[in-house]
Amino acid sequence: DAKTTQPPSMDCAEGRAANLPCNHSTISGNEYVYWYRQIHSQGPQYIIHGLKNNETNEMASLIITEDRKSSTLILPHATLRDTAVYYCIVRVSHAGNMLTFGGGTRLMVKP
């Protein structure tokens, strides 16, 4: 699986959009970009995934650059409950139930 690079920490004001970047310059054509988050003392929670098109669901939007070498997870209106560690993972979709987690980005949403 391709390696990902994320900033170790970010702050965001409550009610504002949180934009979390991820670099994956060695991504292969059949690798998807996945985002999970982990709120303190809980298991990771799936947020969204995509291949090359932008994706949106009830939790977030995923913007993938045209060359697919980077992506941004957008939480449109961050709340205090969005404070968590966010993991960007790149992998082939049929690779079985194995996720390779990096260090992630610790997002702190402040009032």
Added chain:
Amino acid sequence: KAGVTQTPRYLIKTRGQQVTLSCSPISGHRSVSWYQQTPGQGLQFLFEYFSETQRNKGNFPGRFSGRQFSNSRSEMNVSTLELGDSALYLCASSPDRGWNGYTFGSGTRLTVV
């Protein structure tokens, strides 16, 4: 519907003992995988079971083992516990091996003293 259930929630064991952790996946999910999370190493994949067969294994010593039952419930066992085995052990389930959204349990926090 009920989520992934892990028991026990907390556990304290002595070095050299063995421990068994349990994971009940979401009803209908056939794939169960286990992860270890420590402050130093982060989240690391242990192994995956699908239809009672181990499909993938991470880079952990043989002291770590697991199994899956016909009802998809899974257990993992750690023998001859070491202080470094203290960690949060997480279980994740999915309907099948190709499913993209995995659901994690809240984990079992194991402390080895």
